[in-house]
Amino acid sequence: MPEAAGARVVTGEEPGSFARSVLARRHPALIRQVRDAFPYPPERQRALDALLEETQHGVIAPLLPGAHDGERWAVWGAPHVGRSWFDVPFLWAESYFYRRLLEAVGYFRPGPWQGIDPFAPFKRAELGGAAVAEELAALDDVAALPLEARDQAVLGGALWGNRADLGFRISAGQPREATDPGDPGTRVVADDSAPFWRHLAESAPTTVHLLADNAGRELIPDLILLDHLLRTGRAGKAVLHVKPYPYFVSDATTSDVVDCLRRITDAPGRAGRIGARLWDALTGGRLTVRTHPFSCAPLPYADMPADLRADLSAAAVTVSKGDLNYRRLVGDRRWPGTAGFAERTAAFPGPLLALRTLKSDVAVGIEASTLDALEGSGEAWRTSGTYAVIQFRP
């Protein structure tokens, strides 16, 4: 990768940078929210307080002895343990932060808090909210559209669903709504949706994989997209990759899939019918859920293990959702915005579609004129979550 030498790895070292603000503000706010959301006993509270102190003023500690994944993290963490959280690669630091948060709350340790998702209260509140109900009701109107317009509607739903990221909304201890994106059409700064639909039309209806991101308001439109691909014969089968354990606040796990599916199935009108179809697809094996450990690895997709590579190589297309997956696809580096998407993702097996709202500094595959306009706009376009990309390569 000749460019890699020239593109700096994103870290939290730079004062005023987005990465630094996540490490210095978002993570402490999240620890406090989790601490307040559960009646944790004193030892769990102390572990959370110690993590907060370590992340802000200390050096990175290894996992406690006996962790089921201790060996893996010892390898991944070898270059970073003992250093400041702000000095190591941002992608690694964030991923390890979530692993350590689970350690602090006793998620993997046998006992009363084992398997209790520390982010569940936030996810549950979102799923029960008015926004989800409105989005499900809107599906009645989509049903009346011609196929091409339905294609765009379900793709757009999955794309903009990515704004609904609970980690993104944590600011100074308060969840907040992202600012209104305005007309979503003008905010898609790279749009390969046409070649993507052409590719699917030309492929035999084989398997479509979707690398999920957030639960709730993002996972629901993702499931609707998969149902649409199955129902219209573009996919013969679909595989939904979710996280094996809670991660990046609202990332979807299997139990979130079940919660979302129940929410869709219980809804009136077309949403309820889609829910019933998805239920049948899961029980009949046309839709499969996978929880590969690599989904929570602090590594780029270029480093995926052989079994996952073989699985994705056979896909008609893999749909990658969200910002973190995008960073793992192209590499979490300060690439020039015009760097080629196909070139940066060359190590990913099989055809690839990235649906991502921009919520971190990394961006590639943007036309020079568009990039100039964005840079000249004075907006925090890379991190505001109000711009998006639909990038495809066969």
Ligand SMILES: O=P(O)(O)OC[C@@]1(O)O[C@H](CO)[C@@H](O)[C@@H]1O
């Ligand atoms: O992957 P997602 O849910 O779209 O976004 C994850 C995110 O909230 O986390 C990172 C900062 O914590 C950024 O990559 C991004 O803003």
